[in-house]
Amino acid sequence: MKKICYGIALPGVLVSTVLVIHFAAKYVFVRMLRGSSHLASNTLVHWVSWLGCTFGVTIIAYLIASGIPVFVGLVSLIGALFGTLMSFQPMGCMWLYDNYSDGKRNPTRKWGLMVAWSVFVILSGSFLMVAGTYGFIVGIIKPPDRTASWSCSDNSNSVMMEVVVLGSC
Template sequence: MASCQAVVTVVYAIIGGVIYYYCGSYVSSPALGSAGGVIKIISYGFALPGLLGTMTIVTHIPAKFIFVHLLRGSKHLSSNTPTHWISWFGCTFGVTVIAWIIASTIPVFKALVSLIGALLGPVMCIQPMGAMWLYDNWEKGKGQKKTNGWIIGTIWSVVLIVLGTFLMVAGTYGSVLSIVSAYTESGGSAAFSCADNSNSM
């Protein structure tokens, strides 16, 4: 896991550094929009299989979650019945429609990514770590002498939860302001617009 994370971090740093070196603060979002016409087409061609794979996974996970909760305890959950297939296709179609509505309502890529990151990033990546440590170790500090490790772990866990909450609230607020300004600025994007926004700043 460490080697994979190291390779991914190095690759992301190199790509980000090269793009920022050539584009500076004028880099488009997504960054492929900063490339020339032919290179942009080729880059999206290479990226498309990965995007399709990611789309399939990201659609499948919430659809499966809803599907299992809907049919839990019934024979239709694992049986080849019309109810099973209607429920499954309904869940996947419903998740896809909701995703399309969100993406079409917020057509500015960087604003959409910022909003998703602010709303879900801290909840999934920062706050759970602190909450899980407290859940696993809180009882160890009761009724006995508290060790330095327990005190430091408790303080750090509380800091993670508070920091995650701040990032979620402040980040969401900033993302919403960014979306509003993208709508109000001259030539800004509009909801459910088919305009090309691959070169948005």
């Protein structure tokens, strides 16, 4: 079962990691080479700078993620706090902002159902935000038995459990 779960989770984790590393490296790269001819030309300086930024961001991210024992919990807390707040709840709010006043003048059954759905999206997003935040705070305060940073012991069960918990929230 562990191999199947890793086989399903790893492609998404790798793609999202590459996207985040690319975003940070591109920011540093453009800031370094802004105003020079190397920014948009295919030169040795361009490629050395780009690869240096990419590998530098990767190494720094690895050191931070591996060096902080509760890093997964902190990332989960940030996701619980801001994930629904920035991607789930605004959809209900935006629909209400755009359509509530027009439909209130001439209410239809479809408008009423859409209002109910928008309110449900906002309330369920609020519940997920509060419940997820509470759960991850409890998990950070009382973490399961974890191994030390950079140890060689098998921690695949605890890491996979956290991936499964993150995927379900």
